[in-house]
Amino acid sequence: MVVDSYQKKETKKYKIFIPSREQILLLLKTAKDLISQKILEKKFSINNQEEKKALRRRLRAMERDGQIIYTRNRCYITPENLKIVKGKVIGHRDGYGFLRTETFKDDFWLSMEQMKLCIHGDIILAHIVNSDRKGRNSAKVLKILQPNNVLIVGRYCIDNKKKFVIPNDSRFNFKIFIFDSLVSNEDISVGTIVVVKLKENSAKKNKIKGTIVEILGKDMGTDLAINIALRTHCIPHLWSKEVERQLCEINDKINQKDFRNRIDLRHIPFFTIDEEDARDFDDAVFCKKKTNGEKGWKLWVAISDVSYYVKPDTALDKAASKRGTSVYFPSLVIPMLPEKISVDVCSLNPHVERLSLICEMNLSNKGELIEYKHYEAIICSHGRFTYNEIFKIWNGDIELRFKYKKLLKYIQNLSSLQKILKKYNISKRGIYFENIEAKFTLDFNFRIKSIYQNIRNDAHKFIESCMILANIASAEFVKKYKHPVLFRNHDRPTKDSIINFRSVLKKLGLSLLGGEIPESVHYSDLLKNISNRPDYEMIQTILLRSMKQAVYSPDNCGHFGLSLPSYVHFTSPIRRYPDLLVHRVIKHLLLKEKNLSEYDLYNLNEVKKIGLHCSMTERRADEATRDVVDWLKCDFMQKKIGYILTGVISNVTSFGFFVRLNQFFIDGLVHIATLIDDYYYFDSIGLKLIGKSSKNTYCLGDTLKVKVIAVNLNERKIELSLCMSC
Template sequence: MLLHKKEILNLLAEEPEALHFASLLRAFGGRHIKNELKQIVDDLVRSGEILRLRGNRYTLPGADNSGTVQGSISIHRDGYGFVKPESGGEDIFIPGKNINNALHGDKVSVRAEKSRSQRGKLEGRVVAVLERANSRIVGRLQQSRRGATVVPEELRIGTFFTVPANAVNGAVDGQQVVIEVTAWPVGGRPPEGKVVEILGWPDDPDVEVQTVIRKFDLPHTFEPETLAEAQAIPSQVGKNDLKDRVDLRKLPTVTIDGETAKDFDDAVSIRQEGHNFRLWVSIADVSHYIEPGSMLDREAYLRGTSVYFPDRCIPMLPERLSNGICSLNPHLDRLTMTAEMLFDQQGRMLESSFYSSVIKSDARLTYTKVKQVIIDGDEKVLEEDRGLAPMLLQMKELALILQTMRRQRGSIDFDLPEPEIILGLTGQTEAIIKSERNLAHQLIEEFMLAANEAVARFVSGQEMAFIYRVHEPPDPTKLTAFRDFILPFGFTLEMQGDRVEPSAMQRLISDAEGKPEERLVNYGLLRCMKQARYAAENLKHFGLASSCYTHFTSPIRRYPDLIVHRLLRLALERKAGTLGKKGQRELDRIGSTLSEAAEHTSTRERVAMEAERDIVELKKLQFMQGRIGQEFDGFIAGVAGFGCFVELSEVFVEGLVHISTLADDLYNFDEQNHALIGRRSGRTLRIGDPVRVRVVAVNPQARRIEFVLESHSTVRRDVAAAQPAAPEEYPRIPIRGKRPVPKGAGNGNRRR
């Protein structure tokens, strides 16, 4: 009898319970086919099409009787992983020995149980891989006498791919390539692939960027149909476009952005009315040009957000739109959606209105120019625009009022430094400096936050479907651990049971300001926070202490903002009683997809952030490769059982001083106090201590810079360092490339 695997799969699909092997044997003819049946069943188990349960029973993945849960696996570079169940609930820890051929990102089926060693937390074993995350892998080709292999750029994949001689396709040793997977790992056999694209040599700046693009599977070219739609859009505002729009072209209006920005999606204007301030925030009306369901719309949704690298942008919209007709370029008519708001001297919003408008920006100002006016008092920099300086000073006054009001209600301000990558003409990294952030940046942030909140309150007040920007309260377990963590440093975090108010966190940040532990407190608190995301229900925004918040101010580069613009227009029609059947159908259509859109755009945002962080990490490594042997001043930014992490003062770079290189003494890691303490000298290595280090190695593939300690000056020896032992748990300093920040993102956490 010749068995087919389809017959076995059909039988298991019909049975409500898992079947023992003996039952399968009886169903297909008895003992004379035992060997044939066993071979087919084993193949099905290896391929993940069926599951083998205890007692030699078999079932389909995901069946109720399997005792398993499904979810995507996230694998740490050290080999262990976590699975987030699709059905919700606690993440499941997967020891390295139980990953069973799964690769990072795969959808897997896991059997979980409470762990005795992990204090009752869930621990599991991968029983089947249901869906592979990536069919293409980017990595470096390595040739040896045994043949060719590709080491993935994504370290969390954790295995190499063999490439048969006839599948190398012209690639040579050391080049960055893209392979298509032809065989997945089975048992102890590594996966295989064939080279489908040769990117080039890894030290080429453009190859670095292309590697990151492939690694994160970023859509980076537009479909011809999309470009054709963009080309068909007029490059100038026509008379018909002005119908039913409020004409603000005579209102003094400016854009304020970074020096390198090209897509200007927000413009501001202000007028003092007695003791009150009337503020206009006008945002590019992208929804006027992007029809729902068009190729432009579908591709913008697919991307979700623009991605910013140090030397380029991967835009959400074609440049003809993002840098052209949608960009609020100076001295040109541009279509906008305006939020007009009136504030009193305490920062209370007395009234607000929203409408379609047309503006003509009077000037494209930079943060540097605005700073020279509102901080340095140098009005000569605006000689060409003499009437703008008084307006900027009024903006400064209102921004400070709004900032004070936000802090009083408990909004959390993480004033954390970010790097600016300085590139040479060839694209090589020449310097990594801390980017400046001053009142000019804060001014725009305050105005964008106010507009975002005003729009959210208005639309939600119409009792219609909406997409919110939400930020849920911190994890209570992490908060409690952090409260105990900072106690030896003399800091306290006020909590009510397992809850904390945003104002309590802001007080702690203020208490630490200017002290050696300031970074420790800021980054420790940041690690307790959950990630802001988009949602179709209003879960409030903890970090901003806002009961209702959204993203409205960056529709050129964020798809959720485009959704908000469409909903705002429908809300205005609904309020005016002009919605009509067509408008109601559009509202119903958007409402039916909001949950899916919120989840998708949140995911795309996280991918963009990871890609941006990854390219800056590569630039950092590239920069330090030419500085091996040099000495730098810095400070201890983190402590772990295997050593301490040092951030350099002259360049925004972090590296590891391994405990084995501390030659003056034998150091023990005090797990209770989270400190490295010398056995003989009692010398303590703690966060914030000034140090001088020498660069001894740079490992681009491992993403690691290694230092040795040359000198160490202890600021305070009476308090042990407080740092978690695991490398993923210490308050690491996130290093990201400088990018045009979406307005209204918030202070310190730019994607709020």
């Protein structure tokens, strides 16, 4: 029996004996293992029911106050006794999982036994145990803080009259047994894709139950792939009645009261320059060479004044904030703002008056930013151009030059400024990626008809440079006032990433200068030096993988990729919520300059939360788009089974290597099991597979011929084999 030195104090306060908090904590701290209430009762010689109830109440109070933790296996432990972490469960198709935290660089291993206590997406409290024989730090589930309540998409099945759904997302490694449905069961045939809401997460996976809440369809196509992606990634795609009501109150046309306190720039011939299939135009540009003996250029970047129509805390604002960004699928856009806003009243359509926020800049003869100012204006776009049209006009296309002869001198001004920006490179120390993007031509069923390479021309690069300059000027402006705002931060690569990248370069006979902490210019110089190599795209891809993701945060950490001390997103408020927030802050600061406002528009905590959310929605949109594009690629490659194609090894892993098919810009896997001529082992440093007997190697950048042998639509995988006889 444990003697409680605080018992006299407790006896005075309570008629029934209760062990003191101090004694309970002392016992738990000195214990070698977790302790249950029964063990505590035994230690303190508690036998009657009243004393047991009193002990239970005390333990709950101590748990509430954070003095102790109640674990999933009904035991108690003090926070000091173990390394406790909070994180998100990342499931794996093979049954195990990982715990991802915000404080630790590496994920923690969750065994199959631990994954029986939680599911993918749960936010849990766990304690870290020592490394196992594979050198992994493991986590043990203590408590589920926030269960994953998302809807799960899966395929409906029946076996021995038992109805269940197998999740599409293999990270949910269990069946969901269906006991009721919010839709008619008669409408559901085996193989139908349905949406399930979990009813119960029990410890045993085969007891997980759910309710069918929506039927998506059975015949797989692009529309169904998009619907699956939207629900899998929890992307809002419907507008509420409140939003619809607010839209009805917005005027389609500008009236005189909207002109108040705005500079009239309708006489300036602004142009919008976008892709052929663009529908929302949120930026327009105009430039001219300085006169009266001044050297340099004046550049106007006009951005749609979305913040005039979308006010904070309205239904529209809440919907836009929830979405965070527009999602661009190959056949469909899920806009951040309804079409009345995004393609009508806020889109800088040609020959209509539009409200804008202007960033007017003075540039030197070398394209350097000297001065800038922001102000509200009204503009009228004089033309809607595509990148290809502008590029052709710059290069002497007679037909287009005649068609736009009234605007030709202004278009030529853009060309003159482009040559300066190209020559001196507005961010000459930054890393410039020459993206090789695959574009699709879709048929009437929205399936891939053909694939081609989208080549960026000088018009693309010019508009990109103009937008970067406007973003730099906007960052400088908001930074002066120290008002909470979302910066676009891009941190430098980790030391491990640098070491791994250098090891790959060494195998390719290349090097990265800059010592232990290379700067952006060293990466930029590397890319310039290898621009003519056939493996340029592959090296650029590896470089990209070694970089950290850019994020939104009120803490200004600079942009490593652009080699800038501060950067914001200002130029796309129709499709990105951070840009809308920056617009609001800029307009608010303009009022402050005139002493018309004394308060801050947002506080630091609000902006921090918005930044975390917008960073998440950006990744969510990328993942959803990738899911649909991968499905489209697999659907396209089904018709290519048996084809022999040429490709380049783009990635090497322990289970095989991926080959980028030159003709289609699509990756497929040559699994190590198909390499039957030898036993191959993985060289993780050199990123290559080496034959044990033959010493034959397969490494990054190798060109080879492969055969398409299988396509797995469900897992979005294309299987290849080496074509030895070719």
